[in-house]
Amino acid sequence: MNPTVLDTPEALADFSNKTVATDELASLAKLNFNALSAKYAPTHRLVILMTTLLLMTLILIAHHQPWLALPTEVKVVFEVAQWVIGTIGLLAYLYNYFADPKKQYSLREQDISYQSGLVFNKTVCQPILRVQHVELKRGPIERKVGLASLQVFSAGGAMHTFEIPGLDYDNAENIRQYILSHKDLTQHG
Amino acid sequence: MDKELEAEVVEQATNATENDSTTHNWQRVSPIALLYFVLKVIKNIFGNFIYLAPALYLGYDKVAEDPSFWLPIIYGAVALIVLSAVLSFYFFQYRLSNQQIEIRSGVFSKKYINLPFSRIQNVELTEPLYYRPFGYTCMQLDTAGSVKQEAKVVAINKHLALQLKNEILAAHQPVTSTETEDVTETQTKIEDEVVLDTRNLDDLVIHGITNNRVWIFIAGMAPFIDQISDKIGQWLYFLGFNVEQYFEFEGKSGWQIATTAISLTLMVMIPITIFSIIGSIIAFHDFKLSRSGDRYIRRSGLFTRNEVTMRLSRLQVIVRQQDWLDVLLGRINLKFEQSNANFQQAQAGQLTNKIIVPSVTRKECQFLIDDAYPENKLKDVEFNRVSPRLLVRNLLLFILPISAVIASLAYQQQPIITIVYVLIFAVFISVLITMSYIRWGYAADDNFIYVRKGCLGVDYYCFPIYKVQQAGFKQSWFLKRKQLCSVEFVLASGAINIPYVTEATGLCLLDNSLYQVEQSKKNWM
Known part of the structure; x- marks a missing residue:
């Protein structure tokens, strides 16, 4: 019922399109979820750590540079900024340490779902019929470690872009192909 | 067989346009468009008014000091504006051929747009005040795709525009039947337009009072807002009204402060209400909603007459909106909302993406809703409460x-x-x-989901389930313990939430919607 793994092109060839829910109503409660790439969580934590450290270093340099004498007010602002950035960075690190493993996705014949959130858990389900286009987004770090984010656009607008982060590149490409070759898209799109 | 038919349709369409002028070749718009371009340049300049204001202020003194030196420069600036308008006019050309429209424009950066009629989703005719005596109109063509891909023919003969519009929208009709009569039938259908609703002046005054339409007024006045507020201050002073005195609270009792607050509120509210009424009249003067075939046409406007056409299939959600004053007066604002995607760039004040029927009575409202979705049960559906x-x-x-x-x-x-x-x-x-x-309430039947919300006022939303673009299930840790959840339905016109329903109900609503979307495979527009 749920073609969960799509590692090989053969999976696409065996593609069936039984109508959902004639035998038993498919439910979001019964989704078979797949985990994101194992590389995602560590990379994400590293990025948060590096960003925080970089920002703090920049402020530290600006604070103690020898060329320009700063007014005391500015120095106070810098000090507060250090603390704020440090705290936010630490909290983000801790939060994602526990939240990242909760992120998971599920692919069914007719739709694709993504679940995330530690305290506020959210499952978004995107019917493939309503997809307008699909993109793979890869930043420099994602390219380095071989990850990709899958973005699925519907007519719901930019606020409701469906995105799955941290997929292995090959897997992301497979999912993209699966969506693009979906019968609904090729016929109704 | 199909090809033959297609050829015939094309021929018919081209014949229709040939009657008026030979639009096959590249051609310019009417010279009246010069006015449009001049105003557009001026508008662009005034759009950056904030940056220009200090320069203008300084400039004014300089000019007063030494007019003989500065006047040529001012004339030069005016000449530049006119020249750029003439150039924009000269380079603006369009061509109609083979069921498509091509537009070339731009002086330095050239733009070329090619739009097949079948890809045009919406045709909007706008008649600025200065076009009306000459019978010209602006024709805006929207596609479902991106914001950049929209075209505007800045001045076109109104008669021709209407004809073109019919043709474009007819090109949309899925001509599946092989009978040629079908085409002529739709052609005639287009002509008999049924007026569904009109608004009189008293309706608009009520609308102005119950709804804040100040922005319509303010949007038009934006460049002059500084001068106006200065003037108002002067008038008040002239009338012996000392503003500063008003805000000295020392040595006043609580009641005095309260009366001050109330009178201040009134002083602010009364002009706002008056402006709001004016705004409402500007936007909705001579409002007419009509239907021809499967298309809704809204016409309104005092200075610039606006005509918006929407196919029924593009309708995403019906919103029946009542503020607290509306509840007291028994009036309803009815909105037919369509896809938002094209209009994110549009100004906040524009009403183009929805057909709004201002301040209708309960009966008229029900008539319009039933007209759009005959099988909906908004009137007598029983709403379920959300969790306490x-x-x-x-x-x-x-x-x-x-x-x-x-x-x-x-x-x-x-x-x-x-x-x-x-x-x-x-x-x-x-x-x-x-x-x-x-106020929170929700209900569902076989075809529709209904949501009710509000506070003092009350809004009803009603959308066909198969129009859902995306579905969301939200559950915080606390909600999970109580087996509650919130659900979200994303439509092309925006998202609709239902908070705090039981997990079972939420899942049932979502699963059912997804099933309807995926099983029916109906197009959302």
Whole structure:
């Protein structure tokens, strides 16, 4: 019922399109979820750590540079900024340490779902019929470690872009192909 | 067989346009468009008014000092504006051929747009005041795709525009039947337009009072807002009204302060209401909603007449909106909302993406809703309450900080009266929170989902289930323990939430919607 793994092109060839829910109503409660790439969580934590450290270093340099004498007010602002950035960075690190493993996705014949959130858990389900286009987004770090984010656009607008982060590149490409070759898209799109 | 038919359609279409002019070749728009371009340049300049203001202010003194030196420069600037308008006019060309429209424009950066009629989703005719005596109109063509891909023919003969519009929208009709009569039938259908609703002046005045339409007025006045506020200050001073005196609270009793507050509110409210009425008249003067075939056409406007056409299939959600004043007066604003995607760049004040029928009575409203979706049961559907935990959460979120404030006031040994004020305020807000909880309601039948919400006023949303673009299931850790959840339906016109329903109901709503979307495979537009 749920073609969960799509590692090989053969999976696409065996593609069936039984109508959902004639035998038993498919439910979001019964989704078979797949985990994101194992590389995602560590990379994400590293990025948060590096960003925080970089920002703090920049402020530290600006604070103690020898060329320009700063007014005391500015120095106070810098000090507060250090603390704020440090705290936010630490909290983000801790939060994602526990939240990242909760992120998971599920692919069914007719739709694709993504679940995330530690305290506020959210499952978004995107019917493939309503997809307008699909993109793979890869930043420099994602390219380095071989990850990709899958973005699925519907007519719901930019606020409701469906995105799955941290997929292995090959897997992301497979999912993209699966969506693009979906019968609904090729016929109704 | 199909090809033959297609050829015939094309021939018919081209014949129709050939009658008026040979639009096959590249051609310019009417010279009246010069006015349009001049105004556009000026508008662009005034759009950056904030940056220009200091320069203009300084400039004014300089010019007054030495007109003989500065006048040529001003003339030069005017000449430049005119020249750029002439150039924009010269380079603006369009061509109609083979069921498509091509537009070339731009002086330095050239733009070329090619739009097949079948890809045009919406045709909007706008008649600025200065076009009307000459019978010209602006024709805006929207595609479902991106914002950049939209075309505007800036001045076109109104007669030709209407003809073109019919043709474009007819190109949309899925001509599946092989009978050629079908085409002529749709052609005739287009002509008999049924007026569904008109609005009179008194309706518009009511609409102005109950709804804030100030922005329509302000949007037009934006470049002059500084001068206006200066003038108002001068008038007030002239009338012997000292503003500063008003804000001296020392040595005044609580009641005096209260009366001051009330009179101040009135002083602000009355002009706002008047402007709002004016705004409402500007936007909705001579409002007419009509239907021809499967298309709704809205025409309105005092200065610039606006014509919006929407196919019924593009309708995403019906919103039946009532503010508290509307509830008292028994009036309803009815909105037919369509896809938002094209209009994110549009100004906040524009009404183009929805067909709004201002301040209709209950009966008229029901008639219009039934006309659009005959099988909907908005009128007599029974709404389910959401879980009372929503009320508890909202009250807690609000009351905890308030009680902290009261505690700290008491701790500082403030006079009882301050604490009483805070308490009155707290009770007032709590009543609002309770009202808003009572308003929440949802219902579903085979084809539609209905949502009711509001606070003092009440809004009803009704959308066909198969129009859902995306579905969301939200559950916080606390909700999970109580087996509650919130659900979200994303439509092309925006998202609609239902908070705090039981997990089973939420899942049922979502699963059913997804099933309808995926199984019916109906197009959403």
